[in-house]
Structure formats: C-alpha cells, structure tokens
Amino acid sequence: MVIEDGRIAWVGASRSAPSADARFDAGGRAVIPGFVDSHSHLVFAGDRTAEFNARMSGASYTAGGIRTTVAATRAASDAELDANVARYLGEALRQGTTVLECKSGYGLTVEDEARALRIAGRHTDETTYLGAHVVPPDYADDPAAYVELVTGPMLDACVPYARWVDVFCERGAFDGDQARAILTAGAKRGLTPRVHANQLTEGPGVQLAVELGAASADHCTHLSDADVAALASAADTTVATLLPGAEFSTRARYPDARRLLDAGATVALSTDCNPGSSFTSSVPFCIAIAVREMGMTPDEALWSATAGGAAALRRTDVGRVTVGARADLALLDAPSHVHLAYRPGVPLVAAVWRGGELVAGAA
Numbered sequence: 001m002v003i004e005d006g007r008i009a010w011v012g013a014s015r016s017a018p019s020a021d022a023r024f025d026a027g028g029r030a031v032i033p034g035f036v037d038s039h040s041h042l043v044f045a046g047d048r049t050a051e052f053n054a055r056m057s058g059a060s061y062t063a064g065g066i067r068t069t070v071a072a073t074r075a076a077s078d079a080e081l082d083a084n085v086a087r088y089l090g091e092a093l094r095q096g097t098t099v100l101e102c103k104s105g106y107g108l109t110v111e112d113e114a115r116a117l118r119i120a121g122r123h124t125d126e127t128t129y130l131g132a133h134v135v136p137p138d139y140a141d142d143p144a145a146y147v148e149l150v151t152g153p154m155l156d157a158c159v160p161y162a163r164w165v166d167v168f169c170e171r172g173a174f175d176g177d178q179a180r181a182i183l184t185a186g187a188k189r190g191l192t193p194r195v196h197a198n199q200l201t202e203g204p205g206v207q208l209a210v211e212l213g214a215a216s217a218d219h220c221t222h223l224s225d226a227d228v229a230a231l232a233s234a235a236d237t238t239v240a241t242l243l244p245g246a247e248f249s250t251r252a253r254y255p256d257a258r259r260l261l262d263a264g265a266t267v268a269l270s271t272d273c274n275p276g277s278s279f280t281s282s283v284p285f286c287i288a289i290a291v292r293e294m295g296m297t298p299d300e301a302l303w304s305a306t307a308g309g310a311a312a313l314r315r316t317d318v319g320r321v322t323v324g325a326r327a328d329l330a331l332l333d334a335p336s337h338v339h340l341a342y343r344p345g346v347p348l349v350a351a352v353w354r355g356g357e358l359v360a361g362a363a
C-alpha cells in the first residue's frame, strides 16, 4: 500500500509496489481498515455499576435506567464531560476505531442537549441529536409536551452542532407516532434520521426507519419477517446496525445477523458504547460476539465493522482499503483478521493510523 497526503494512493502486491519516500514492512501481520463505530453515547457522567451488578444478579433491563445517567450528566461540568469523551474515544482508538459517531441524549433539556453536542463536536464530525432518548422525569406526566420541546426549541438549539437525528423508538421510550414526528422535524432542519429500533421488543422502529429513508436502523434484535424484508429492500439506503454489546451487557438474545445477511440487508456492527447497557468501546469484542453468536463469518464481521459502519454514516472515504480512501488503518499483531474472533479478548491492535498519521500504538 502507498499512502500519499493522508490517502491511499496505491494497493497491490509488494513486488510491483512503486517507490516511496518512507517504507514500513508489517512483517506478515495483517493491516485492516480502521473500524467505523457508527453508534455510541459518550457524552455522559457517572457510572451504572450497581445497575449492571443487579442485572447480573437477576434484575431485567428497561429503558428507565437512562434517567440515572441523565441526572449525573446534568450535574457535571463541561470539562468533566469533555474529559469523559476524550477518555473513551482514546480507548476506542487504541482498539482500532478511527471514526466514531457520538450521540447526545443524557441532557434532555434544551441547554444540556446542545451542550452535549457541542462537546461531542470537538471530538468527531459524526454527531447525533438524541433529545428523544427517553422522556425525562420532569415531563413524566406530559410526554406530548416533551415531544414538542424536542421538535421545537431543543431542535433549534441542537441543529448547529448535529449531523443526524435519532430517537429511541421502544416501549417505555417513544412510540411510532412520536418517533415519526421527531425524525420528520429533524429532517426538515437538515438532519438525517437514524433510529434506535426493535431493541427490546418488536415495534414500528424498523419500518419507520425504512419509510423515512433513515441511514440506519440500530439494534434490530426483535424483527418480524416483514421487518427483515423491509431492511433487505432498503439495503442501499438503510443499514441494519447490530450492537451485540447491548445484548451481552443486558443478558439478552443476540440479533440474528445471518437472517439479515441472507435476506440481503446491509449490516453494520458497532459498540453502542454507553454506561448503562453496553459499556464497551471495543469493536474487536463485538466482532468476536458476532462471529460466535450471531452467525456472521469473520469476513462479514470485519466488513460490517468497517465498510458497514461507513455505509451507516453514508461515507465512502473510510472503512475500506482502496485507492482514494483516507488512510485510516489498524495493524494487527496477527496474520489475519480472523484472529479478531479466534483470539477473543486479546489486544491484537498494535498500531493505528488516521489520515496516514500514526495515532496509537507503535509500528
């Protein structure tokens, strides 16, 4: 591979490589595209260890635990939130992630949502307005008024800092009509929809995502045959983003990647990194689960965690090793990407480049 001005300029067999100013021999180790993690929630404060511990001791997961993080996030300073984002982004980078989407959703006031997106925007271009994460306690008696806030003043305050609009469409969060209103309002202001869909139960989220031309339907754990067919028919538009860290951390049934792939859907694999339901920043961990538990081959899992994530963010400049792509690369301490699943839990990422610059590890 030849890298020039931060982009991949040539790919081919070593013996026919053109000359270059500097040369690096990977010594038989595999180089893969940097992971594109298209779903995370990093602007938060506090911790939900007690809730995880209770769940692993028999309690079940509901959408309500989000409110715990909302209270801690509102109470945190800008500097604390910024440091938290930087910490988990660094953690992800060292594990090979070179593009990471980040959502708001733990502020749930006009000021706190705008603040979350402003802070996220210092670290990534892929920022998502998720004022509709859950109805906050202050609006528990009047969810309709909260939807008005999310589609009105809160949207106004967040539009300058966001590329995407998202909604948690789920029993206990927002129903199909509310989700449609929120996504449509965001789209009118230039934000492209993505949807937390069908995580805990079958519901309208996936169909809504496809109908509105959302970039992705995320989770896709509980799908009807019609949902799978809809995602397959929208394979060029709406990516099915699977987030197995959530099922791992909530001890739930994994999404069936095989069923989606066999139907022809485009599948991405991401971490959903958040303190409540999936506190991992590790794409390799998600790849290992996807191969072992979700019916993906190692090739499919790697594609989904790189080019698939890029598709979910409607990008073609990252997630692939092709001429013209940004030189975002991870060097594995292994002869092939199969080892990501074959050697689960082992820190195989030895070095990471972004735009041709070494940004983590050592080559």
Ligand SMILES: [Zn+2]
Pocket (backbone or CB within 6 Å): 039, 040, 041, 196, 272
């Ligand atoms: Zn999420």
